[in-house]
Amino acid sequence: MKYIKQTLLGRTVLSVAIAIIGMFVMTYANAEEPVSAGSEAETIDVAVDEVKRLTRPDSELEVGVGHVSEDSYKFGNFTGLQESGAYLIGNLQVIKREQGGTHYLEVIGRNLGLDNAQELQIKGGEQGNYGFSFEYDELPRLYSDRYQSPYAGMGSTRLIKPAGWDGTIDTTPSGAIDAPVAATVITTPMMTALAANMKQFNIDTKRQTMGLSVSKQLSEGLEVYTSFKRDEKNGTRLTGAPLQIGGGGSRGTLLVPEPIDYTTDIIDTAVRYTDEKWQAQVGYYASLGLVSCISVSVTIF
């Protein structure tokens, strides 16, 4: 089994980030640079530009490249950086506010380009009137890339034994309850073929969440709000497949990849009233969960 250093210091993640923070500062500076010094009007222009630079929202764009030295599921858990090699990453923050008005738009992107860990938010609306937002998020949950099993069909709801594995099952309920099944049932040829039949399978899940929300001020203090969120979780987790041979016979269990296919929809809507003296809120909240895979069948022998 490959040993992987767990310390972050031991891991050489080299990253070079090219930050273009202040891009717009340069835009302003270049566009409004005075031709000659000493003119009072130009000095005022420079001052006005300086004030604008300091009082108008900035947008940022960040692009970088990085490198991961070795494959590691542990390192990639939640981060999406499980594979060795170079990767490209981008972060984005665009904030626009209407000059002389109240409209706004914000776009925020994080980890763009990273495998299964990207995030995007878009918010907009008119301040004091209405607002909307969209969110998308990915979350990788990596359990193990060292799991092995002789069964075919891993990741599905049906695991099938390798060809030629036709053992006989001793159903005599006379053995000790805790005696391992393998000691009495698995034949020597099957055990010989075990190593040749072992297959590696990654145990992981991925979440994808998408949300939409809208709010509207109906009058001073009165607001309606509604949101919808869908959360999907797909992949596999290790689960025990317990078995027992005959009534009171030998027991055993094997850990198999259980397919995960969850979908959760959340609807949240409310009417709020806020006054100096009192506040009220009436809402409706619904959480609708759907578990698509409810069983795994394993052909043991």
Added chain:
Amino acid sequence: MKNNWGDLRKIAWLLFILVAGAVPAMEGVAATAEADDSTMAKDMVLRGDAKCTRCHDESEEYPVLSIGKTKHGVLADSRTPTCTSCHGNSETHINKPAGAKERPRPDRTFDKKSLTPAAVKNQACLTCHQGGARMNWVGSQHANEEVACTTCHQVHTQHDKVRNKTTQPEVCYTCHKEQRAQASRASHHPINEGKVVCSNCHNPHGSIGPKLLHKATVNENCYTCHAEKRGPFLWEHSPASDNCTNCHTPHGSSNASLLKSRTPFLCSSCHIAGGHSTTGIRSGNDLGPLVTPEATSTTAASQMVGKDCLNCHTKIHGSNHPSGARFVR
């Protein structure tokens, strides 16, 4: 891993490139339009701020002009505050009284040296920001501990750390040091990774539930993301339905699956009698020869290998199988 929504990665990159290209163009238009405005207003950002900005600018410890980059700086919004609506009229600060050695501070200040009571500070914010998520602020743990809005929030900046998922935990950890340590343990929610952060579960502005959670109960809060654990189940594992924190600790644990202690001991802390010699697990006599000093066999008790009790009791949160009374299917 299965991807039901197609390869959104490509879409994200496309959007990324488009916006990256479009933003400088948008800014260019804005710069051109604004170039015609050559009149320098006396007020720099907010209405009536000239009396403040004649002295205070962006070189302060708490730069004042950047409030213009925030929603608080949108003049077209009639609700937009002025300097004095938050800081008070501060007459003695503006016009230093004759004979005073030092200029008195403004009526309401929000920095670390401020002597303004938290309730007075907060009133400046609550004048507008009450209701909604802040409905339960009064009487909440943070309010009772005299935490001010500005203890966590920064107003005069475009980037309020606590409202950014990647930086928010650092703000909360300032006080909640135990949670900082827990979040660094082997099994943890992706808090430090900036994916599931404090405010995903907690509402620091007050709650009707425990621990300032968003929902009324711990379980209701957890089911927001872990709905498959909710049931309803034909066979209910009552401690799981009662409170997730009976077995799990939410911020981080040295045990797998955020468990409070290692299985099988966690299980045997309740199951002290009955099958599988749980009394033997508690006493250490039935853990299998491998785990005792005089081990001579190579076979550990099945409750001590793999996922321990969960090797067989896989549906530990509850089961809907007709034969699932013991959560094995």
